Amino acid sequence: MNQIEQTPNGKDYFEPMHSAEHLINGAIARTLGCGRAFSTHIEKKKSKCDFRFHRNLTPEELTGIERTVNEQIASHADVRDEILTAAEAAARYNLSRLPEGATTVRIVHIGDFDSCPCIGAHVSNTAEIPPVRLISSDCADGVLRVRFKFVK
Numbered sequence: 161m162n163q164i165e166q167t168p169n170g171k172d173y174f175e176p177m178h179s180a181e182h183l184i185n186g187a188i189a190r191t192l193g194c195g196r197a198f199s200t201h202i203e204k205k206k207s208k209c210d211f212r213f214h215r216n217l218t219p220e221e222l223t224g225i226e227r228t229v230n231e232q233i234a235s236h237a238d239v240r241d242e243i244l245t246a247a248e249a250a251a252r253y254n255l256s257r258l259p260e261g262a263t264t265v266r267i268v269h270i271g272d273f274d275s276c277p278c279i280g281a282h283v284s285n286t287a288e289i290p291p292v293r294l295i296s297s298d299c300a301d302g303v304l305r306v307r308f309k310f311v312k
């Protein structure tokens with residue numbers, strides 16, 4: 161569950177950066193059909209997500225994903241939680257990253273764009289997320305790594 165790790169610097173960047181990660185995951189999963197990242201590292205200056213995928217993003221895909229994410233940020237979408245039973249959640253979402261034995265699952269919705277199970281801390285509206293830049297991506301051994309940061 162490395163997506164919920166916090167650094168000693170605390171939440172000042174974590175909540176917006178992690179919330180941006182949700183949007184990037186949603187945009188990449190839609191674009192590539194590869195599912196969400198299996199590993200994520202959230203840091204203040206630069207974060208990264210690793211996906212199981214067989215090739216690198218094209219420049220057009222990278223630009224399109226970045227545009228989609230920034231459109232969602234600019235749309236000032238509300239971020240809300242929904243608590244489901246584990247059975248309800250399992251029917252609708254990929255629960256592979258949840259702890260064994262959980263009886264309820266928190267689903268985090270960002271507007272109507274993205275929904276996924278998560279226990280981390282998030283912004284309450286995408287207006288709190290600065291614009292995002294996808295810095296680079298590469299692919300090796302079936303792992304597509306995408307790096308991103310805030311523009312300012």
Ligand SMILES: [Zn+2]
Nearest residue numbers: 268278279280
């Ligand atoms: Zn989250």
